[in-house]
Amino acid sequence: MGARFEGRVVLVTGSSSGIGEATARAFHDEGATVVVNSARSVAAGEDVARSLERATYLQADIADPGDCAGLVEGIEQRFGRLDVLVNNAGVTTVIPHHDLDAATDEVFRRIFEVNVFGTFRLIRLAMPLLRRAGGAVVNVSSLAGVRPTGSSIPYAASKAALNHLTALVANVTGPEVRVNAVAPGLVRTPWTEEWGPLHDSMHDRAPLGRSAEPEDVAQVVVGVAAARYLTGQVVVVDGGLGLR
Numbered sequence: 001m002g003a004r005f006e007g008r009v010v011l012v013t014g015s016s017s018g019i020g021e022a023t024a025r026a027f028h029d030e031g032a033t034v035v036v037n038s039a040r041s042v043a044a045g046e047d048v049a050r051s052l053e054r055a056t057y058l059q060a061d062i063a064d065p066g067d068c069a070g071l072v073e074g075i076e077q078r079f080g081r082l083d084v085l086v087n088n089a090g091v092t093t094v095i096p097h098h099d100l101d102a103a104t105d106e107v108f109r110r111i112f113e114v115n116v117f118g119t120f121r122l123i124r125l126a127m128p129l130l131r132r133a134g135g136a137v138v139n140v141s142s143l144a145g146v147r148p149t150g151s152s153i154p155y156a157a158s159k160a161a162l163n164h165l166t167a168l169v170a171n172v173t174g175p176e177v178r179v180n181a182v183a184p185g186l187v188r189t190p191w192t193e194e195w196g197p198l199h200d201s202m203h204d205r206a207p208l209g210r211s212a213e214p215e216d217v218a219q220v221v222v223g224v225a226a227a228r229y230l231t232g233q234v235v236v237v238d239g240g241l242g243l244r
Contacts, residue, residue, distance in 0.1 A: 004226045006031030008133075009079045011071075013037045013062055013122070014089030016045035018189035019140060022214035023086055026222045028052045032084070035075055039063075039089065062089050062118035072125045082129035084225045087119045088140040092191075095152035108154045115158035120165060123179075131176040136225045139166050139181040140217070143238045146183055159183070163234045170232030178231040180224050185238025186211040207240030 005027055015024040016038035024034045025048075033054040038045040039061035049057035056078065060071035075082050091114045095102045123137055130137065144150025145159025163181055170179035186192065188199060188211055202211040220237045224230060236242055 003031040004222075005083070008032045008083035009035065009075065009081050010084040010086065010225075011035040011037065011075060011082060011126070012086040012088055013060075014039075015086075016041040016048055018191065019184065019187060019214045019217045020086075020088040021048050022218035023088060023140075023221050024048060024055070025052065026215070026218040027084070027086075027225075028055060030222060030226075033079065037071065037089070039067075062087075062122050063113045064118075065121060068118065068121050068125055071122070072129070076129060081133050082126055083133045083135040085123065085126050085130060085135070085137045086140065086221060086225070087122060087137065089118070090115045090140065090158075092151045092155040095154070097148075097153055100153075103153050107152070108157075111152075111154045111158050112161070115155070116161045116165065119162060120169075123169060127173065127177065131173070134176055135178075137169070137173075137177065137179040138221050138225050139179070140221065141166070141181040141183040141234060143183050143185040143236060143242055146234065146236060147242055166234060167232045174231055178228070180227075180230055180232065181234045182217060182221050182224055183234050183236045183238070184212055184217045185236070185241045187217060188213055202239065202241070205241060205244060206238070207243060210239065212237065212239060 010027045010032040012024045014020040015036045028034050036049040036057045045057045049055040060067040141162050142159040144156035145163045150156035166181040199211045
């Protein structure tokens with residue numbers, strides 16, 4: 001067991017399941033005190049926190065400005081510090097890319113409200129604590145923000161915006177705070193559990209021959225957060241799928 005984050009406080013948004021849960025557990029394994037968060041899956045989030053020795057659960061919907069402020073205030077009151085912010089919370093709507101009429105203004109607004117606006121809001125509110133700690137931000141993006149793929153055009157566009165936001169914020173928050181993104185390809189999560197044929201197709205489509213497990217992504221998120229000379233980068237974690 002490593003201890004790269006012993007004595008550190010790490011917030012992982014959207015961490016009641018999937019990549020977020022795996023990331024919370026990975027940071028805990030590295031010695032961190034972890035803040036588990038979700039917007040709605042309260043019981044699941046509380047279960048994750050209870051299963052870890054050094055963890056607490058705080059409910060907040062990052063699309064809600066008041067919830068964002070309350071989340072940061074709660075962490076400051078409880079711990080007095082924040083060393084790493086992992087922006088994992090996100091939403092999507094599955095829409096075939098050719099169905100342009102289904103990608104309505106309403107769909108765009110709902111997805112951007114969480115994936116871009118809420119994420120930036122939380123970064124902004126947490127920045128004083130992160131600066132004080134000399135901390136790091138890791139945004140969980142997607143291969144869909146790098147290549148023309150993904151569950152819908154609005155989702156892919158939101159992740160492309162998040163990737164550029166990562167670079168823009170990194171450029172103005174160093175040297176105190178490092179800001180990077182991790183962009184997974186296809187991952188086996190509750191979101192994608194019904195996509196069996198697509199997962200199976202990775203045997204032939206991806207050089208590493210499979211889709212990712214949440215732990216594969218979590219390992220990279222922790223590594224990026226620990227990398228002291230890395231900022232403004234988007235690290236793709238797709239088993240080589242983007243090569244083909």
